[in-house]
Amino acid sequence: MLINELTKSASLECLSRLRFGRLACARDGQPYITPFYFARNGQHIYSFSTIGQKIEWMRTNPLVCVEADEHETPQKWSSVIVFGSYEELPKETEYEHLRELAHSVLEQRSIWWEPAYARTILSGAERQLDPIYFRIRIETITGRRATL
Amino acid sequence: MLINELTKSASLECLSRLRFGRLACARDGQPYITPFYFARNGQHIYSFSTIGQKIEWMRTNPLVCVEADEHETPQKWSSVIVFGSYEELPKETEYEHLRELAHSVLEQRSIWWEPAYARTILSGAERQLDPIYFRIRIETITGRRATL
Numbered sequence: 001m002l003i004n005e006l007t008k009s010a011s012l013e014c015l016s017r018l019r020f021g022r023l024a025c026a027r028d029g030q031p032y033i034t035p036f037y038f039a040r041n042g043q044h045i046y047s048f049s050t051i052g053q054k055i056e057w058m059r060t061n062p063l064v065c066v067e068a069d070e071h072e073t074p075q076k077w078s079s080v081i082v083f084g085s086y087e088e089l090p091k092e093t094e095y096e097h098l099r100e101l102a103h104s105v106l107e108q109r110s111i112w113w114e115p116a117y118a119r120t121i122l123s124g125a126e127r128q129l130d131p132i133y134f135r136i137r138i139e140t141i142t143g144r145r146a147t148l
Numbered sequence: 149m150l151i152n153e154l155t156k157s158a159s160l161e162c163l164s165r166l167r168f169g170r171l172a173c174a175r176d177g178q179p180y181i182t183p184f185y186f187a188r189n190g191q192h193i194y195s196f197s198t199i200g201q202k203i204e205w206m207r208t209n210p211l212v213c214v215e216a217d218e219h220e221t222p223q224k225w226s227s228v229i230v231f232g233s234y235e236e237l238p239k240e241t242e243y244e245h246l247r248e249l250a251h252s253v254l255e256q257r258s259i260w261w262e263p264a265y266a267r268t269i270l271s272g273a274e275r276q277l278d279p280i281y282f283r284i285r286i287e288t289i290t291g292r293r294a295t296l
Contacts, residue, residue, distance in 0.1 A: 022215060024172040024179035031172035031179040033215035035227055067170060067181035079183055 001075045006143030011080045014070065014143055015040045018080075021068030023047070023136075025057040025086070032057060038066070039105040045082065045136040046102040055088075055132050062086040064136055080143040082136070089133040102133045149223045154291030159228045162218065162291055163188045166228075169216030171195070171284075173205040173234070180205060186214070186284075187253040193230065193284040194250040203236075203280050210234040212284055228291040230284070237281040250281045 006014065018040075024033045034054050038047040045066060049055055058064060062085045069079035089095045089102060154162065166188075172181045182202050186195040193214060197203055206212060210233045217227035237243045237250060 022170050022181055024174075024181045024213065026172075026174040026177055026179040029174055029177075029209050030211045030231065031174040031213045032231075033170055033172045033179075033181060033213045033229065035215065035217060061177050063178045065172065065179040065181045067183065069183060081181065083178065083180075 001146050001148060003144050003146045006078065006145055008141060011141045011143030014078050014080050015068060015141065018068040018070060021066055024065040025054060025061065026063065027057045027060055039108065041101065041105045043138050045138065046105050048102065048106065048131045048133045050130065051132055058086040066136060075148050076146060078143060078145045080141060082138050083140045084136040084138050087135050087137060089135060099133050102135065149294050149296060151292050151294045154226065154293055156289060159289045159291030162226050162228050163216060163289065166216040166218060169214055172213045173202060173209065174211065175205045175208055187256065189249065189253045191286050193286065194253050196250065196279045196281045198278065199280055206234040214284060223296050224294060226291060226293045228289060230286050231288045232284040232286050235283050235285060237283060247281050250283065
C-alpha cells in the first residue's frame with residue numbers, strides 16, 4: 001500500500017462527497033470525539049446537534065478537528081482532516097439565513113436528522129430535542145489517499 | 149431510531165470486537181483526529197504508529213480520546229468513546245514484555261501493520277518507517293446503541 005498526500009482542492013472535493021465523519025473538541029487538554037453528520041458548503045462544514053457535552057465544550061473552546069474518510073477496499077481509501085473553528089447559529093434574526101442554508105445543505109441526505117435528532121434515553125430520561133445548528137469554518141484541510 | 153446507553157461491560161465488549169477507530173489528541177486547545185488500528189487488552193488499547201504529529205502531540209499531552217463504532221444498518225449501530233492516557237512503549241528492556249504483548253494482540257488481525265506501516269510519500273520524501281508502539285490506558289468508557 002502506498003499513501004500519498006492529496007492537494008487542498010482534492011481534499012475539499014473529498015470532503016464534499018462525504019456526509020458522515022468524526023468531530024473532536026477539547027477542554028482542559030482532554031480531547032473528545034463524536035460521530036456526526038455534516039455537509040460542506042464553501043469554507044464551512046454545516047451540522048446540528050441536540051445540546052450536550054460536545055456543544056458545551058465547543059462553546060468554551062471553538063477549536064475543533066473533523067476527520068472523514070471513504071473506503072473502496074481496505075487498501076484503497078481517502079481520508080481528510082480539517083482544523084477549524086466552531087460557530088453556533090442561534091435562533092436569532094441575524095442568523096436566520098445561515099440556519100436556512102444549514103437546513104438546505106443538510107437535508108440533501110435522506111436521514112440527515114439522525115442520530116442528532118434521534119430519541120435518546122440517557123440515564124432513564126429522554127434528552128431534550130431542541131436542535132442546535134452550527135458550522136465549522138475550515139481553517140486548514142489536508143488529505144491522504146492510499147492505493148496498492 | 150432509539151438510542152440507549154451501553155453499560156460499562158457492554159462498552160468494553162464492543163471495544164474488544166473492534167480493530168479500527170479514531171484517536172484524538174490535543175495541543176494548546178486544538179484537537180487532532182487520526183484513524184488508527186488497535187486491539188484492546190484488559191484496561192489498555194494497544195497500537196503503533198510511525199513518528200509524526202500524533203506521536204509528538206501525545207508525548208506533550210498524554211490525554212487522548214478513542215472512538216470506535218460498528219454498523220449493521222444506518223439505524224442499527226453501536227459506538228464507544230474512551231477517555232484515556234497515552235503511554236509509549238520504547239525499545240528498552242523494561243518495556244520488552246509490553247512490546248511483545250502489543251505485537252501479539254495486534255497481529256491477530258491480518259493487515260495489522262497498515263496504514264501505520266505503509267510506505268508514505270509526504271512532500272516528495274518517504275517517511276521513516278520506525279514503528280512507535282504505544283498503549284492507551286482506559287480511564288473511562290461509555291457507549292451507545294441505536295435500534296429501530
